[in-house]
Amino acid sequence: MGLFDGKVAIVTGAGRGIGREEALLLAKEGASVVVNDLGGARTGEGSDVGPAQQVVDEIVAAGGQAVANTNDCSSWSGAEEMVNQAIETFGSLDVLVNNAGILRDKMSFNMTEEEWDSVIKVHLKGHFAPARFAAAYWRQKGKDTGESVNAKIVNTASESGLYANAGQANYAAAKAGIASMTIVLARELERFGVRVNCIAPVALTRLTEDLMGQGNEEMAAKLAPANIAAGVCWLASDLSEGVNGQVLKIQGGLAQIVQGWRPITQITSDEAWTIEAIDAGRDTLFSKSDPGIPPFFLNINDPTA
Numbered sequence: 039m040g041l042f043d044g045k046v047a048i049v050t051g052a053g054r055g056i057g058r059e060e061a062l063l064l065a066k067e068g069a070s071v072v073v074n075d076l077g078g079a080r081t082g083e084g085s086d087v088g089p090a091q092q093v094v095d096e097i098v099a100a101g102g103q104a105v106a107n108t109n110d111c112s113s114w115s116g117a118e119e120m121v122n123q124a125i126e127t128f129g130s131l132d133v134l135v136n137n138a139g140i141l142r143d144k145m146s147f148n149m150t151e152e153e154w155d156s157v158i159k160v161h162l163k164g165h166f167a168p169a170r171f172a173a174a175y176w177r178q179k180g181k182d183t184g185e186s187v188n189a190k191i192v193n194t195a196s197e198s199g200l201y202a203n204a205g206q207a208n209y210a211a212a213k214a215g216i217a218s219m220t221i222v223l224a225r226e227l228e229r230f231g232v233r234v235n236c237i238a239p240v241a242l243t244r245l246t247e248d249l250m251g252q253g254n255e256e257m258a259a260k261l262a263p264a265n266i267a268a269g270v271c272w273l274a275s276d277l278s279e280g281v282n283g284q285v286l287k288i289q290g291g292l293a294q295i296v297q298g299w300r301p302i303t304q305i306t307s308d309e310a311w312t313i314e315a316i317d318a319g320r321d322t323l324f325s326k327s328d329p330g331i332p333p334f335f336l337n338i339n340d341p342t343a
């Protein structure tokens with residue numbers, strides 16, 4: 039008995055890295071999987087059916103069920119087609135894992151319009167478009183059956199977005215947007231029986247090998263993408279019942295729930311604010327934090343530092 043017996047899942051960007059492990063684990067646990075991957079370069083250029091087909095072949099060789107999809111998940115029509123492919127091939131859709139991503143890092147003062155647009159598109163629209171068509175399908179299914187659909191979306195954020203990494207204005211803005219969008223979708227879709235959560239992974243893949251050190255076997259084992267797949271499959275399963283709108287960070291042997299913006303101090307006024315009145319409240323406003331730039335937590339050696 040697998041956790042996902044009889045379930046149908048889509049994983050975007052499942053031809054390599056973290057998405058590949060997610061697709062393999064979902065299939066091992068019984069899901070029929072649509073393996074989506076455009077097959078492009080780390081920076082998003084080009085396309086190749088190879089990576090998606092290889093993962094499908096691996097799943098089928100292990101006795102599972104899978105089909106390849108090479109659409110750009112950030113294309114509106116491509117996302118619709120992908121959702122329809124799951125329903126037409128396997129009869130339904132129960133799990134959507136939005137994972138596909140690219141990087142085009144630059145400091146803000148050097149970033150081109152193309153670098154900005156492409157990263158925002160692949161991540162932000164590439165998460166929203168599949169979610170939008172999956173949500174429409176689940177809403178209709180709920181109406182048709184009169185029952186809760188029991189479906190899940192797992193999105194993919196990043197510490198870069200949660201904690202704001204210099205050199206990644208495009209990527210961090212998209213990933214912070216994805217973390218917030220997760221909560222929006224969780225609020226909107228709860229009524230149909232859909233839970234929406236988010237993973238913030240740290241893993242050694244082609245996206246991070248220059249940051250984390252290629253060829254370091256100890257690091258590679260510690261930061262294996264399979265760790266991330268375990269967290270994603272937990273969020274995508276019924277085991278995580280009651281968990282909605284959350285961000286789960288996994289880095290090696292560490293798993294954390296990360297929560298975001300909230301008021302930490304306040305001052306109030308019965309009259310219209312003036313510059314002087316705000317300034318008079320400065321000490322209270324910063325009584326629980328430093329007024330400088332908040333720390334960036336991506337520390338591979340000591341993630342809790």
Ligand SMILES: NC(=O)c1ccc[n+]([C@@H]2O[C@H](COP(=O)([O-])OP(=O)(O)OC[C@H]3O[C@@H](n4cnc5c(N)ncnc54)[C@H](O)[C@@H]3O)[C@@H](O)[C@H]2O)c1
Binds near residue numbers: 052139197239
């Ligand atoms: N590796 C990490 O430590 C880390 C950290 C934080 C966030 N992430 C996020 O995790 C996700 C997976 O990253 P990874 O490290 O496995 O990278 P990866 O490059 O190994 O895999 C990403 C896959 O997405 C595919 N892809 C890219 N654009 C696509 C598109 N438009 N449509 C369909 N497929 C597309 C690529 O072809 C690639 O196979 C990304 O969203 C990334 O931003 C990774």
